[in-house]
Structure formats: C-alpha cells, structure tokens
Amino acid sequence: MKIWLVDLEAVETRYTSEWKVHFPRILQKMKSIFTKDIDVEVMDGADDIPDATTPGAFLNFGGTNIYKCTQIEKLSRAFTAGKVKEGDHIIFADAWHPGIVNVKYMSELLGIKVITHGLWHAGSYDPADFLGRLIGDKPWVRHAEKSFFYSFDHNHFASDFHIDMFLENLHGNTLDKKELIESKKIVRTGWPMEYTKDALVPFKNMKKRNLILFPHRVAPEKQPDIFRDLKETLKDDYEFVVCMEQNLSKVDYHNLLGEAKMIFSANLQETLGISAYEGAVVGTFPLIPDRLSYTEMYDDYFKYPSEWTQDWDSYIKHKDELVEKIHWVMSNYKKHEVNIDRLSRFLESEFFSCEGLKKVILGYNDKSN
Numbered sequence: 001m002k003i004w005l006v007d008l009e010a011v012e013t014r015y016t017s018e019w020k021v022h023f024p025r026i027l028q029k030m031k032s033i034f035t036k037d038i039d040v041e042v043m044d045g046a047d048d049i050p051d052a053t054t055p056g057a058f059l060n061f062g063g064t065n066i067y068k069c070t071q072i073e074k075l076s077r078a079f080t081a082g083k084v085k086e087g088d089h090i091i092f093a094d095a096w097h098p099g100i101v102n103v104k105y106m107s108e109l110l111g112i113k114v115i116t117h118g119l120w121h122a123g124s125y126d127p128a129d130f131l132g133r134l135i136g137d138k139p140w141v142r143h144a145e146k147s148f149f150y151s152f153d154h155n156h157f158a159s160d161f162h163i164d165m166f167l168e169n170l171h172g173n174t175l176d177k178k179e180l181i182e183s184k185k186i187v188r189t190g191w192p193m194e195y196t197k198d199a200l201v202p203f204k205n206m207k208k209r210n211l212i213l214f215p216h217r218v219a220p221e222k223q224p225d226i227f228r229d230l231k232e233t234l235k236d237d238y239e240f241v242v243c244m245e246q247n248l249s250k251v252d253y254h255n256l257l258g259e260a261k262m263i264f265s266a267n268l269q270e271t272l273g274i275s276a277y278e279g280a281v282v283g284t285f286p287l288i289p290d291r292l293s294y295t296e297m298y299d300d301y302f303k304y305p306s307e308w309t310q311d312w313d314s315y316i317k318h319k320d321e322l323v324e325k326i327h328w329v330m331s332n333y334k335k336h337e338v339n340i341d342r343l344s345r346f347l348e349s350e351f352f353s354c355e356g357l358k359k360v361i362l363g364y365n366d367k368s369n
C-alpha cells in the first residue's frame with residue numbers, strides 16, 4: 001500500500017515549510033503499526049512559483065494554482081502508468097484543491113478504488129476568510145466546495161468549531177453531523193504537528209521581557225488596529241510587536257516568541273490557531289477571546305469575553321477592562337507558568353497531533369486482515 005501525499009507549497013515564514021519536511025515523516029512512522037508494507041510518496045508541485053504571498057494571505061493566489069496543477073499532472077501520470085493501486089491512500093494536505101475532482105474522475109473511470117483524505121483549512125463558508133470576504137456565496141465557489149467535500153472519502157477538520165461552521169454555512173445544517181462523524185465522512189483530528197514541541201526546545205526557558213506579540217496575518221479579520229491602539233496606550237509599560245511587519249525569519253520569530261510574555265489575539269477568524277499553541281510551548285501566555293475555535297481549546301484562565309473585541313466599538317467600550325487584563329497577565333507572569341505548561345500539553349494531545357487521521361488510515365489496515 002502507498003500513501004500519496006499531495007502537499008502544501010512551503011512558505012518559509014509559515015507552518016507549511018515545516019509540514020514539507022515533517023508531514024511525510026509522521027506518515028512514514030506509521031510503518032511500525034501496520035501489518036503490511038506501506039510507502040509514502042510526496043506529490044509536490046512546481047518549484048518556480050512566486051516566493052511572496054498575496055498581502056494578508058498565507059499563500060500566493062496565482063502561484064498556488066501553478067503548484068496545484070503540476071501536482072495533479074504528476075498524480076495523473078502515476079495513475080496512467082499504473083503506479084497508483086487499489087487500496088492506496090491519497091491525502092490532500094489542503095482540501096481546497098480542485099485536483100480531488102481529477103482524482104475521483106480517474107479512480108472511478110479507471111476502476112482503481114483509492115481512499116481519499118482532505119484537510120480543511122478554510123473556504124468561502126468562513127465569512128472572515130479571504131474566500132468568504134472576496135468571493136462570498138457565489139454559486140461557483142459554493143458548488144465547488146461541496147463537490148470537494150463529496151469527492152473526499154474522509155474530510156478532516158482540526159476543531160469542532162470548524163466542523164459546525166462548515167456544516168452550517170456551506171450545507172445549511174441539512175446534513176446529519178452525528179451520522180457524518182460515525183461514518184468518518186467527517187473526522188475531527190489534530191493537525192500533523194507532533195514535531196512542534198521538539199522543534200521549539202531551543203526557545204524554551206529563555207529570559208522573558210515585557211514583550212507582547214501579534215503573530216497573526218495583518219488582515220481585517222485579525223483586527224490589528226486593536227493591537228496598535230493598545231500599543232499606543234501601553235507603550236510606556238510594554239513593548240508591542242506585529243511580527244508580520246518585521247520581515248522575520250522563522251528563527252527570528254521563534255526567538256521573539258521565546259522572549260515574549262504574551263501573545264494577543266482579537267481574531268474574528270480562527271479555526272485552530274497555531275501561533276497561540278507555539279507560544280504556549282515556549283511559555284508565552286496566549287490572551288485570546290472566548291470565540292471561534294478558541295472556545296473549545298482554551299479554558300477560562302486564558303480567555304477574555306468575546307464582546308470586548310467583537311468589533312472596534314465594542315473594543316472602545318471595554319478597553320479599560322482589556323487593559324486591566326493585560327496588566328494582570330504581564331505583572332503576574334511567573335504565577336502563570338504552571339498553567340501555560342498544562343495548556344501546552346493539552347493542546348499537543350488534542351489539537352496538534354494527527355491521531356484522528358492516523359486512526360482512519362489504520363482502520364483500513366485492520367479491514368484488510
């Protein structure tokens with residue numbers, strides 16, 4: 001059996017550069033629990049796509065299509081040459097990939113039954129995402145996303161919040177969530193980021209300073225203006241840094257993360273939140289709103305009421321309360337360390353290891369015995 005990994009194009013400053021290396025390794029390690037031989041082959045795309053991402057996005061809107069098209073050419077040639085066999089698994093690291101339709105076309109017309117998986121990151125069904133804001137509910141995009149969903153045997157999501165939003169906004173709550181989960185058409189799985197804890201060891205136990213980070217994309221749905229206003233108000237007490245405005249390398253970013261006492265979020269769009277987890281791993285307090293995926297991932301110790309930053313007017317109304325909360329976090333940092341460590345271990349177990357994905361694949365191994 002072979003696992004074909006249709007990967008994400010790597011952006012050096014994003015987690016996608018780490019997935020490029022570690023996702024195949026995580027899948028390769030499954031060999032030890034399989035009763036039959038498995039192999040992992042990565043279907044990467046063109047390496048001459050633009051390095052720069054589209055402003056405010058985590059990929060280049062033109063370059064990603066070049067990358068995806070070359071991936072599907074490679075996979076189509078593998079089907080045509082007879083290299084793709086019945087029972088193989090094909091994993092799309094990003095479910096928003098038109099190539100799944102090509103795979104379904106070849107699988108059914110060539111009579112090669114493969115098992116397909118897609119990891120959903122975002123889409124037009126999220127009104128705060130780029131697709132949701134710029135394209136919205138135009139029929140072509142909604143029908144495309146539904147087609148992707150029905151083409152995948154298994155649709156993987158990192159949080160229940162994301163599943164609920166997907167079913168409500170794309171399908172109008174017409175599908176039975178319980179039935180979809182029981183059949184594994186929808187799977188709640190952590191992302192393949194088991195490597196994070198070890199990768200960030202050099203940045204743990206660094207000397208902390210009165211530094212507060214904004215590690216998110218500089219985009220409307222992340223509300224950077226709230227962070228900038230807090231900076232102006234608290235500039236005499238703390239240092240504030242918007243990471244994406246600093247042209248940081250990954251190492252530079254992790255150094256700042258290790259030195260910071262706090263990560264701040266006022267996000268209106270979040271289906272997982274990798275930077276907040278990375279912060280917790282290196283002992284940085286994530287101060288986040290009680291909404292989106294944050295609600296199920298963080299206990300009240302780390303959250304502030306959602307209405308405090310629901311929009312600019314709400315922020316102004318509750319600004320004094322938020323400032324007081326920031327002072328509480330920063331001035332009592334040492335007392336928070338045990339809770340940050342507890343949080344880090346919980347997030348790793350539940351949201352940043354892909355046990356759900358691996359269990360689905362292993363289930364096919366059991367069926368074949």
